Amino acid sequence: MPAPHMPIERGPRIGTNLLRQSRTQFKKSRVCLTRSSLIWFLLAQLLAWSTFAAAADTQHEQIVAEKVESLVARMTLTEKIGQLNLISQGEPVEEQLASVRAGRVGAMLNVVDPAIIDRYREAASQSRLKIPLLFGLDAVDVFRIAFPPPIAWAATFRPELAEAASRSVAGETAAIGVNWTFAPMVDISRDPRWGRVVEGAGEDPYLGSVMAAARVRGYLAGGLMPTAKHFVGYGAGESGRDYNGALIPTSDLYDRYLPPFQAAFNAGAQTVMGALNAINGVPATANAFLMYRVLRRDMGFKGFVTSDYNAIGELINHGLAADLAAASRLALKAGIDLDMEGYGYDRHLAAELAASRVTQIQIDHAVARILTVKFNMGLFDEWSRKTAPPEAETRKIARQIARESFVLLKNDNTVLPIATGVKTIALIGDAAKTDFDESWYGPAGLTQPATQTLYDAMKERLAPGQSIVYEPAFADRCGKSLADDAAAVRAAERADVIVLIVTEDCEFSGEGTSRANLDLSTAQQTVLDRLSATGKPLVLVVTAGRPLTLTAAAAKAQAILYAWLPRTEGRAALAEILTGEVNPSGKLPMSLPRSVGQIPISYDVLPTSRPPTESRYTSRYLDENVTPLYPFGFGLSYTTFEYTKLRPQSVVLDLAGSMFIDVDVTNTGSRSGQEVVQLYVRRPVASRSRPIRELKGFQKIALRPGETRTVRFDLHGRALAFHDDEGKRVEEPGPVQIFVGGSSQATLSADLVMK
Numbered sequence: 075m076p077a078p079h080m081p082i083e084r085g086p087r088i089g090t091n092l093l094r095q096s097r098t099q100f101k102k103s104r105v106c107l108t109r110s111s112l113i114w115f116l117l118a119q120l121l122a123w124s125t126f127a128a129a130a131d132t133q134h135e136q137i138v139a140e141k142v143e144s145l146v147a148r149m150t151l152t153e154k155i156g157q158l159n160l161i162s163q164g165e166p167v168e169e170q171l172a173s174v175r176a177g178r179v180g181a182m183l184n185v186v187d188p189a190i191i192d193r194y195r196e197a198a199s200q201s202r203l204k205i206p207l208l209f210g211l212d213a214v215d216v217f218r219i220a221f222p223p224p225i226a227w228a229a230t231f232r233p234e235l236a237e238a239a240s241r242s243v244a245g246e247t248a249a250i251g252v253n254w255t256f257a258p259m260v261d262i263s264r265d266p267r268w269g270r271v272v273e274g275a276g277e278d279p280y281l282g283s284v285m286a287a288a289r290v291r292g293y294l295a296g297g298l299m300p301t302a303k304h305f306v307g308y309g310a311g312e313s314g315r316d317y318n319g320a321l322i323p324t325s326d327l328y329d330r331y332l333p334p335f336q337a338a339f340n341a342g343a344q345t346v347m348g349a350l351n352a353i354n355g356v357p358a359t360a361n362a363f364l365m366y367r368v369l370r371r372d373m374g375f376k377g378f379v380t381s382d383y384n385a386i387g388e389l390i391n392h393g394l395a396a397d398l399a400a401a402s403r404l405a406l407k408a409g410i411d412l413d414m415e416g417y418g419y420d421r422h423l424a425a426e427l428a429a430s431r432v433t434q435i436q437i438d439h440a441v442a443r444i445l446t447v448k449f450n451m452g453l454f455d456e457w458s459r460k461t462a463p464p465e466a467e468t469r470k471i472a473r474q475i476a477r478e479s480f481v482l483l484k485n486d487n488t489v490l491p492i493a494t495g496v497k498t499i500a501l502i503g504d505a506a507k508t509d510f511d512e513s514w515y516g517p518a519g520l521t522q523p524a525t526q527t528l529y530d531a532m533k534e535r536l537a538p539g540q541s542i543v544y545e546p547a548f549a550d551r552c553g554k555s556l557a558d559d560a561a562a563v564r565a566a567e568r569a570d571v572i573v574l575i576v577t578e579d580c581e582f583s584g585e586g587t588s589r590a591n592l593d594l595s596t597a598q599q600t601v602l603d604r605l606s607a608t609g610k611p612l613v614l615v616v617t618a619g620r621p622l623t624l625t626a627a628a629a630k631a632q633a634i635l636y637a638w639l640p641r642t643e644g645r646a647a648l649a650e651i652l653t654g655e656v657n658p659s660g661k662l663p664m665s666l667p668r669s670v671g672q673i674p675i676s677y678d679v680l681p682t683s684r685p686p687t688e689s690r691y692t693s694r695y696l697d698e699n700v701t702p703l704y705p706f707g708f709g710l711s712y713t714t715f716e717y718t719k720l721r722p723q724s725v726v727l728d729l730a731g732s733m734f735i736d737v738d739v740t741n742t743g744s745r746s747g748q749e750v751v752q753l754y755v756r757r758p759v760a761s762r763s764r765p766i767r768e769l770k771g772f773q774k775i776a777l778r779p780g781e782t783r784t785v786r787f788d789l790h791g792r793a794l795a796f797h798d799d800e801g802k803r804v805e806e807p808g809p810v811q812i813f814v815g816g817s818s819q820a821t822l823s824a825d826l827v828m829k
């Protein structure tokens with residue numbers, strides 16, 4: 075597994091001429107800046123020099139650098155600014171094609187008709203310098219086959235599945251001629267009020283890094299250049315409100331939010347998208363500190379940065395710029411290379427340059443960075459249409475992800491799997507008969523692939539003598555309003571077991587879907603309460619794109635299966651799990667809070683001066699427990715596992731070395747199952763407070779009943795480093811505790827010393 079912290083690499087060289095030019099331009103530039111922005115402007119200039127002046131690391135980089143330099147030297151200003159311009163397909167197409175032919179467009183967004191893509195590509199080949207276009211799309215988890223969303227990929231704790239899913243989505247997308255995806259979203263978030271947690275890997279930087287790298291490998295293998303987004307802190311918006319500003323201490327930025335980006339870069343992502351929000355008061359789109367010091371200097375990023383959609387124009391709303399010209403100037407200087415659908419660079423950069431408010435070198439560097447990536451992607455080579463991966467293979471991966479992502483949160487009296495002896499199953503909830511896949515990012519206009527409803531998938535799996543009665547209970551599949559809930563209760567009374575499926579309101583996941591309340595809807599809770607009053611065993615299936623607050627629900631249901639958004643193959647997978655054909659093995663990538671008042675919530679919190687006890691003057695709530703309802707890493711199985719014999723190789727962990735940590739895991743139940751074996755560390759005494767637990771390794775293993783397996787972790791001293799208030803890495807000796815188990819509440823532990 076990749077280490078989140080990798081050595082910083084130097085940037086590519088585009089030749090000495092650009093370097094000379096850069097120095098001259100810098101001397102000539104007349105800019106009007108405040109004192110603090112002057113400091114960052116100067117640093118940005120210095121870093122821009124060093125990036126392009128540094129010797130190329132490889133022969134490939136050298137060759138590309140030379141090609142880029144020679145191309146930039148031949149470009150007119152209009153052609154240069156054109157490369158910085160990303161536009162959506164719009165009407166009239168003929169006008170856009172003319173702009174492409176004139177070299178005024180570098181990249182297209184949201185073109186999903188292959189014939190139209192061909193026309194744009196053709197237009198680019200008719201432009202003077204024949205610079206190919208980037209065709210970007212939010213190919214995240216859906217192109218044709220709808221996969222469960224990335225939060226579910228994280229719940230599998232199997233990076234190879236996330237990689238396979240990304241490869242499939244990319245393969246389907248690349249087949250129409252798209253070459254660039256706005257994924258993976260690698261934002262860490264501890265706030266399920268934020269609807270975009272559905273697109274990421276949850277709350278933990280280590281899991282987030284492993285998944286980020288896997289997704290990047292997959293998108294690349296499928297034929298798309300990935301974009302790590304949103305740089306940085308978009309998932310930390312205050313109060314969970316989308317686009318809201320985030321306050322992130324520098325140490326936390328480096329420890330928590332940057333590692334998944336670094337992992338994405340190390341795996342090959344060459345593009346980054348700036349966040350829409352402000353971080354510590356400065357919008358990412360105008361944040362030279364983030365884009366130069368953090369991204370390019372400290373993280374060694376060599377690719378290009380795209381703004382988010384209209385983010386440059388939105389600098390006006392942020393209160394940073396009075397007009398689009400000023401916004402464009404700020405963004406370019408801050409290191410935003412590509413203007414996504416903001417038209418600021420297109421309309422204003424030439425005049426800004428003429429007025430010496432931006433420099434030629436700033437423009438040239440942005441162009442060079444974009445061209446470098448285009449060369450690296452092979453866009454200048456001969457193009458041929460790829461074939462999409464076979465549908466059967468794509469479906470297989472989607473099914474496997476669904477199977478391994480569902481998290482069994484509760485299973486009192488072994489209600490699940492539904493025993494073959496159970497005669498009648500009441501299947502309640504409109505969602506049981508839906509075959510519609512809600513996905514905000516699915517390209518419109520494509521035929522929906524065939525998919526089974528949960529009802530049909532369950533019917534197929536009934537044992538002899540078993541029957542199923544279905545009642546919708548809700549007037550809509552999202553459970554916003556009641557239908558005939560009395561009929562649902564009558565069905566339940568006739569049944570031996572009730573399966574109630576509820577969904578988070580269908581439009582409640584993705585961008586622009588922040589929620590202040592995470593309970594089930596009133597209608598859903600009402601049906602749940604009435605069904606529970608029948609006294610029959612009740613299984614609650616929750617499908618949602620984020621953690622919900624299930625305290626009231628958990629009091630009524632004997633079993634809870636958290637199924638994220640199952641999509642094309644997922645309802646069949648649900649039936650497999652409910653009937654016991656497949657044993658659940660998903661684990662939570664985010665804590666499930668008891669109530670919204672606990673948010674932000676994560677397992678890796680710092681210790682407090684007064685850990686919570688019954689006493690009043692401790693760090694607790696008067697009206698709520700401090701622990702989550704279900705913790706990070708938690709998930710049950712139809713079998714049970716026992717952890718014994720934790721054996722670190724030594725008691726001393728070398729700061730620059732590593733050690734093996736072995737543990738025995740036994741399947742103590744009566745059926746085969748998979749377990750995610752998790753390694754956590756704690757530094758109880760350090761120069762700053764360190765989290766009470768931090769995930770540092772995991773392995774998902776399959777065990778037959780009675781089987782014992784020794785699982786080995788390789789713990790590196792450098793993985794226990796952290797950052798100070800300046801963002802400097804701290805590697806220091808001191809005591810270390812390790813914990814191994816099946817969740818973040820693992821109890822098997824050992825003490826080490828770091829030297």
Ligand code: NOJ
Pocket residue numbers: 212256303350382383585
């Ligand atoms: C806005 C979203 O924040 C971003 O993630 C997405 O890639 C762009 N829109 C383009 O659709």
